Amino acid sequence: MKARATETQRKTRIQLENEEKILDAALEEFSVHGFRGATIDRIAAHAGMSKPNLLYYFRRKQDIYEALILRLLETWLEPLRALDAVGEPLPELQSYIRRKLEMARDFPRESRLFANEILQGAPRIRRVLESELKPLVDEKAGVLTGWMKAGKINTVDPRHLIFSIWSTTQHYADFDAQVQVILGPDRGAAGRFEDAARYLETLFLDGLRPKGAAQDAAGPRVRAP
Amino acid sequence: MKARATETQRKTRIQLENEEKILDAALEEFSVHGFRGATIDRIAAHAGMSKPNLLYYFRRKQDIYEALILRLLETWLEPLRALDAVGEPLPELQSYIRRKLEMARDFPRESRLFANEILQGAPRIRRVLESELKPLVDEKAGVLTGWMKAGKINTVDPRHLIFSIWSTTQHYADFDAQVQVILGPDRGAAGRFEDAARYLETLFLDGLRPKGAAQDAAGPRVRAP
DNA sequence: CTAGAGTTTTATCAAACAGTCAAGATTTCG
DNA sequence: CGAAATCTTGACTGTTTGATAAAACTCTAG
Numbered sequence: 001m002k003a004r005a006t007e008t009q010r011k012t013r014i015q016l017e018n019e020e021k022i023l024d025a026a027l028e029e030f031s032v033h034g035f036r037g038a039t040i041d042r043i044a045a046h047a048g049m050s051k052p053n054l055l056y057y058f059r060r061k062q063d064i065y066e067a068l069i070l071r072l073l074e075t076w077l078e079p080l081r082a083l084d085a086v087g088e089p090l091p092e093l094q095s096y097i098r099r100k101l102e103m104a105r106d107f108p109r110e111s112r113l114f115a116n117e118i119l120q121g122a123p124r125i126r127r128v129l130e131s132e133l134k135p136l137v138d139e140k141a142g143v144l145t146g147w148m149k150a151g152k153i154n155t156v157d158p159r160h161l162i163f164s165i166w167s168t169t170q171h172y173a174d175f176d177a178q179v180q181v182i183l184g185p186d187r188g189a190a191g192r193f194e195d196a197a198r199y200l201e202t203l204f205l206d207g208l209r210p211k212g213a214a215q216d217a218a219g220p221r222v223r224a225p
Numbered sequence: 226m227k228a229r230a231t232e233t234q235r236k237t238r239i240q241l242e243n244e245e246k247i248l249d250a251a252l253e254e255f256s257v258h259g260f261r262g263a264t265i266d267r268i269a270a271h272a273g274m275s276k277p278n279l280l281y282y283f284r285r286k287q288d289i290y291e292a293l294i295l296r297l298l299e300t301w302l303e304p305l306r307a308l309d310a311v312g313e314p315l316p317e318l319q320s321y322i323r324r325k326l327e328m329a330r331d332f333p334r335e336s337r338l339f340a341n342e343i344l345q346g347a348p349r350i351r352r353v354l355e356s357e358l359k360p361l362v363d364e365k366a367g368v369l370t371g372w373m374k375a376g377k378i379n380t381v382d383p384r385h386l387i388f389s390i391w392s393t394t395q396h397y398a399d400f401d402a403q404v405q406v407i408l409g410p411d412r413g414a415a416g417r418f419e420d421a422a423r424y425l426e427t428l429f430l431d432g433l434r435p436k437g438a439a440q441d442a443a444g445p446r447v448r449a450p
Numbered sequence: 451c452t453a454g455a456g457t458t459t460t461a462t463c464a465a466a467c468a469g470t471c472a473a474g475a476t477t478t479c480g
Numbered sequence: 481c482g483a484a485a486t487c488t489t490g491a492c493t494g495t496t497t498g499a500t501a502a503a504a505c506t507c508t509a510g
Binding site for chain 2: 093121
């Protein structure tokens with residue numbers, strides 16, 4: 001009997017190995033070219049096997065993509081899940097930012113795959129976003145709001161705060177080509193990571209207004225009499 | 226004689242109209258599916274003309290893409306160019322952030338096209354980034370450094386500061402699908418824009434540390450002796 | 451060792467794709 | 481108007497792409 005990946009049956013050694021090779025090759029392709037731009041031929045070539053052989057493990061292109069996205073989402077939401085309501089607010093946020101930044105450094109392909117899917121309007125994962133991501137964000141937004149009410153952090157829109165953490169950290173994976181052009185070859189990847197971490201810490205903790213400056217010195221608004 | 230788009234010749238009314246229709250349709254397709262994922266057929270259909278007719282104006286798929294990217298870059302760099310060294314630092318930065326946010330709101334397709342190109346490793350615009358974007362960023366980083374030395378803004382890495390403004394603002398265009406899922410349908414596009422603007426103003430000016438908090442209350446680091 | 455499950459390849463297909471060509475339709479302008 | 485320039489189309493080409501069928505091969509449990 002055929003032992004396809006989708007069936008609930010114990011997988012053979014070869015099956016496990018090849019599915020792994022395929023998913024890795026597919027990540028490489030999908031993360032750069034998106035669903036339509038990637039081709040089975042290139043994925044197969046990258047995985048070192050023939051196209052029909054690849055299709056023996058995943059019958060359709062879409063099956064590979066979905067397996068990839070599903071697996072990605074698990075690891076992707078983990079840092080936010082780890083945001084702890086009982087910890088000290090500012091260190092807790094700092095460590096969340098640092099985790100996200102580490103993920104951008106260690107899993108750039110996953111970050112790009114996710115970005116690509118959202119760019120396309122999230123046609124294949126909207127459902128999962130609604131059923132998993134939204135409730136999670138709602139919950140953590142509640143945690144943040146609690147911290148704000150307790151005066152532990154500044155009062156801001158908690159969802160936009162989360163957006164800003166996502167965007168600033170993922171930027172280093174998704175826009176890496178641009179980052180490299182602008183920062184030049186001087187500083188290696190490790191140095192860039194530390195610079196980014198240091199900058200984001202300052203930004204999220206203290207912003208840009210210098211310590212001694214008057215509260216409304218920044219705005220074009222007129223000072224109250 | 227043939228009057229192709231690439232030749233230096235006065236363009237006819239029909240030429241101008243059709244090139245405009247094509248570029249608009251192409252923006253729609255390329256911004257979602259990337260270069261490989263987009264097809265001439267779909268662009269032609271979206272532009273309301275036959276494929277051979279479209280290819281009369283742009284001989285190759287790549288020509289459309291390049292015309293699009295070239296035109297995009299002009300408007301894309303404009304806000305950063307407008308960052309004025311002689312203005313008041315904080316208001317100047319605030320207005321730059323607001324401009325970028327307005328662009329994410331008003332030109333989301335352009336933002337996604339750019340994101341798509343960078344995601345792919347910027348194969349078609351790396352040269353332009355090196356020759357145009359990098360010098361511009363270098364110049365503006367100098368301006369920012371000047372402001373820091375004058376004590377007008379906090380001392381941070383100016384390039385990473387620019388990255389964070391790009392990422393937080395463009396996020397609302399590029400990740401719109403995700404933003405909509407998380408914010409829900411309660412608040413319309415206009416409301417979301419104002420919320421984002423207000424949040425980013427707080428973040429970039431003051432960060433998250435509440436006013437009265439001790440300087441190092443946030444960090445897990447040991448205080449220097 | 452061998453039978454059957456599991457894996458790989460060769461050959462193939464129809465649809466989609468980028469791009470061409472020449473003939474026909476339309477616009478422009480003297 | 482009428483001829484030249486410009487524009488549009490249908491028919492076509494060669495290639496790539498996603499997917500299938502069946503034969504050939506390999507592994508492994510009994």
